[in-house]
Amino acid sequence: MNRWPDVDAVLVGASAGGVDALLKLCAALPADFPVPLLLVLHRPASGGSLAPLLASRCALPLSDAWDKQPLRAGEVLLAPADYHMLVAPGPCIALSRDAPLNWSRPAIDPLFESATDVFGARLLGVILTGANTDGALGARALRQAGGELWVQNPKQAIVPTMPQAALDLAGADLAPGIEEIGHLLGNGKWR
Amino acid sequence: MNSEDSQLFDLEIKALLEAILLHYQQDFRLYSPASLRRRLRQALAQSGFERLSQLQDHVLRDGEHFTRLLQFLTVQVSEMFRDPAYFRSLRENVLPELSTWPSIKIWVAGCSRGEEVWSMAVLLKEEGLLERSIIYATDINPEALRQAEAGVFPLDRVQRFSSNYLAAGGRGSLSDHYHAAYDGIVFDRQLKRQIVFADHSLATDAVFSEVHLVSCRNVLIYFDQTLQDRAVGLFRESLVRRGFVGLGSRESLQFGRHAGDFELCFAEPDVRIYRRV
Secondary structure, three states, X not given: OOOOOOOOEEEEEEOOOHHHHHHHHHHOOOOOOOOOEEEEEOOOXXXXXXXXXXXXXXXXXXXXXXXXXXXXXXXXXXXXOOOEEEEEOOOEEEEEOOOOEOOEOOOXXXXXXXXXXXXXXXXXXXXXXXXXXXXXXXXXXXXXXXXXXXXOOHHHOOOOHHHHHHHHHHOOOEXXXXXXXHHHHHHOOOO | OOHHHHXXXXXXXXXXHHHHHHHHOOOOOOEOHHHHHHHHHHHHHHXXXXXXXXXXHHHHHOHHHHHHHHHHHHOOOOOOOOOHHHHHHHHHHHHHHHOOOOOEEEEEEOOOOOHHHHHHHHHHHHOOOHHHEEEEEEEOOHHHHHHHHHOEEEHHHHXXXXXXXXXXXXXXXXXXXXXXXXXXXXXXXXXXXXXXEEEOOOOOOOXXXXXXXXXXXXXXXXXXXXXHHHHHHHHHHHEEEEEEEEEOOOOOOOOOOOHXXXXXXXXXXXXXXXXXX
């Protein structure tokens, strides 16, 4: 049974310092995680896949996303290198090679904004550590549509710029540390 | 954007796409809404108008506005030999097989400004196949096609093209195939003799030739599943038996209607080359 009746998907955006944060977050997810989880991590176009590393710490199936891949409960999809990852009706993944945003492709804003177009309020967004302001606009769109937003406490983030930018523009429903984020996601008891 | 604004924006997109179809016979209605929304928001921001319905008025009455909008809706900035592993696999795996045919036809579908078309021509020349090959380079954007046909690229992009060319297994130097002109480079006329540039829409047109390889990379990602199925159906119809389809590194045929008609070949990460079964 879905312990999160109000949420259809969880979105997570991370940049500088994000590999470490995502490893902690992935390790905290239980095998019966009830919704799809979509991850964007900034990285160079030629960086290769991070999926095998993250998957090795995660109880859930985790892989780079394919274009038009359907979203499934309990599956973790990672934005592939050199593509933006968006959500289209279906719901499924829609990839894009449009220009980088904030010098990043993948960028976080396209995921948060497109998912908000599809799911409206039925989203949980999480902005983690990072050195630029990507994700702030998407976080604001998600919150304005009535979705739940958590922003990693900038004081506890490896690089505070990105969570601080999201807090400044969008505010947040919670601003926990990464361990607490993992704990809350693992238990699903936050509403 | 609050939800009412967002709904109105979607309604304006629908109206704009219907109007473009009726007036310009270009069909964007089955483009993936996720990317379409972003691109139209960008086009609107650049246009200086506040609402898409205002922009629509100008797009309908002034062809220049439509031309500009087309750049947002269709143009992909690419590089020559982009994703070198793909071109390396064409060189090492696909072309040796195609060389057994007396003549070789290749369709670069959605060629935009032609970076991939000229890469393909260079590849064929270096493998000694150019003289008996024809490359069909198609797109729906006349301005992009015109640029593709010119084969002229700015000098500041050439270094990147050259390093991709080498990573893709180039047999000499990319400069063997172009000469300097204006503020850039222009590819040799000998390559161009084997290329046919044509206006063709994967959304509305039919198959025009039998081909041995379709290269269509990072074009289908902008289509919804229905339109992808149509396009892949055209590829299937166009291909000889055992003919090849090359896609972008995270594009897949497995979610579409024609999944059973193709098999993935050459198990290399980030290279998606299928063949018709």
